[in-house]
Amino acid sequence: MIEEIEGVLIDLDGTIWKGNELISHADKAVAYLRSLGKRIVFVSNRGNWSRRMCHERLGRFGIAAEEEDIILSSTVTAQFLRKHYPLCQVWTLGDEGLREELRHHQVPLAPAPEDADFLIITLHETMTYRDLDLAFRAVHHGARMIATNIDKTFPSEHGNAIDVAGMVGAIEAAASRKVELVLGKPSCFMVEAALRQLKVPPNRCLVIGDSVESDIRMGRMYGMKTALVLTGNTKRNELKALREKERPDYVMDSIYDIVGLGKEIVQ
Amino acid sequence: MIEEIEGVLIDLDGTIWKGNELISHADKAVAYLRSLGKRIVFVSNRGNWSRRMCHERLGRFGIAAEEEDIILSSTVTAQFLRKHYPLCQVWTLGDEGLREELRHHQVPLAPAPEDADFLIITLHETMTYRDLDLAFRAVHHGARMIATNIDKTFPSEHGNAIDVAGMVGAIEAAASRKVELVLGKPSCFMVEAALRQLKVPPNRCLVIGDSVESDIRMGRMYGMKTALVLTGNTKRNELKALREKERPDYVMDSIYDIVGLGKEIVQ
Known part of the structure; x- marks a missing residue:
């Protein structure tokens, strides 16, 4: 199948790395795909990082991008x-990476929570009560809410850790307003950004990721090929329970299996 | 100010009509704007009606559109x-008008809740427990959720009646998933649809509506002129409490005041 593929969408957490560790031979898998001339984009629901931060980390793991x-x-x-709210200013509940990315795109940050048209919520691993209260104040004064993604938990070294859904839940409950837009995978906003960058039609694309909900469904909804890796969120014993619309084309122990998959046909 | 305006966005419920009654002289106000050569779009958060149904009702009130x-x-x-999910099929929780509009745009309706990629939620005034349960089943089987709008209540003949937020709340609570997209006013999706139809830049537009939250904020966010009418959601004694970003340029007892406003300057 690999020769039918021109573009590859690769997830990061649980596919390329896990916490601070590179997943074994993930760098070689990416290099292999590049050696075949495939176009590659890395597509992640991380909203608390900027592209610059992510680029640095890929570099540290020997993955050029x-x-x-x-x-x-x-x-x-x-x-x-x-693009859509050029006159609006925003307040944030999330780590510094989000603000770096907003500034990079010239999105105006509100000087005070009361002035914000939108509160943008993402994972906030350094959150304090004060951050939460300022975010609440923004919404209490009329800011509307957008979430970068709505993942409930992420795997940490101590097991599952509370993710963006927790930050969203706090503000929604206190302010009696709701998030009106979630931009992360598997939304069309992420897919269309990836396809614009790849310049490849969806049926010539392969998604590689560890999340059935984000990665496999995203690919399936757009008619892409999909490969589920078992190095992250999903365990082999969960595969049987998958619904038809969640089933990947390929299941791989890790992204490095792409090498075998390619060779089978390429040889 | 009226000569600076080329396009007018007019709300329906509470601005043109209230329940089954035309608001006094609303038809004349629209005719007056047309006589000045203004381009007009009607912009409403009604998600349980189709355009055809709405067109019929405007006609019955003598308003051509x-x-x-x-x-x-x-x-x-x-x-x-x-446009964004061409391969997806949907289930609905809402009145027949929504399905009529989906069919009109060739959006595939899922044969069973289990097959749906999305559950689309709107006001459902004929809802039964069975409708709610089928919608729950769609989400329980992996459908993602989109709401046409998220209004909490609407004014009925018996006072405030439960609106779309009630339908959304039921499914979110039972299925532990959240709506990821709300399309109604004051979102960019509604504004951009209106501007595409008007073919007028935002700073040459006037929004006329009864809701501070939907109509005035929508206009303010895009740099349009705004006129708040007091025939619907908002009462005169609430005006003092408005925040800066909610303040309309004009307050009118009804949309018919536009005639006086125009004449002041046009004469």
């Missing part, structure tokens, strides 16, 4: 705001 | 799905 080939939910959120 | 000049949240939802 242009910044434009990294598509984070923070990137897509910033681009969306810039 | 092309169907294309009516922009409902059901219209924008159908167009969004058709």
Whole structure:
């Protein structure tokens, strides 16, 4: 199948790395795909990182990429705001990476929560009560809410850790308003950003990721080929319970299996 | 100011009519704007009506309009799905008007809730427990959720009646998933649909509506002129409490005041 594929969308957390560790031979898998001439974008729901931060980390793991080939939910959120709400200013609940990405795209940050047209919510691993209260104040004064993504938990070294859904839940409950837009995978906003960068039609694309909900469904909804890796969110014993619309074309122990998959046909 | 305006966005419920009654002289106000050569679109958060139904009702009140000049949240939802999720099929929780609008835009309706990629939620005034349960089943089997709008209540003959937020709340609570997209006013999706139809830049537009949250904020966010009418949601004694970003340029007892406003300057 690999020769039918021109573009590859690769997830990051759980596919390329896990916490601070590169997943074994993930760098070689990417190099292999590049050696076949495939176009590659990295597509991640990380909204608390900027593209620059992500680019640095890929480099540290020996994976070369242009910044434009990294598509984070923070990137897509910033681009969306810039394009569709050019006159609006925003407050944030999230780590510094989100603000870096917003600034990079010239999205105006509100000087005070009361002035914000939107509150943008993402994972906030350094959050304090004060951050939460300022975000609440923005919404209480009329800011509307956008979330970079709505993942409930992410795998940490201590097991599952509370993710963006927790930050969103706090503000929604206190302010009696709801998030009106979620930009992360598997939304059309992420897919269309990836396809614009790849310049490849969806039926010539392969999605490689560890999440059935984000990666496989995204690919399936657009008629892409899909490969589920078992190095992250999904375990082999969960495969039987998958619904038809969640079933990947390929299941791989890790992204490095792409090498075998390619060789089978390429040889 | 009226000569600076080329395009007018007019709300329906509470601005043109209230329940089954035309608001006094609203038809004359529209005719007056047309006589000045203004381009007009009707922009409503009604997601449980189709454009055809709305067109008929305007006609019954003696207000001529092309169907294309009516922009409902059901219209924008159908167009969004058709454009961004062309391979997806949907289940609905809402009145028949929504399904009519989806069919009109060739959005595939899922044969069973289990097959749906999306559940589309709008006001459902004929809802039964069974409708709610089928919608729950769609989400329980992996459908993602889109709401035409998220209004909490609407004014009925018996006072405030539960609106779309109630339908959304039921499914979110039971299925532990959240709506990821709300398309109604004051979102960019509605504004951009209106501007595409008007072919007028935002700073040459006037929004006339009864809702500070939907109509005035929508106009303010895009640099349009705004006129708040007191025939619907908002009462005169609430005006003092408005925040800066919610303040309209004009307050009118009813849309018919536009005639006086025009004459002041036109004469």
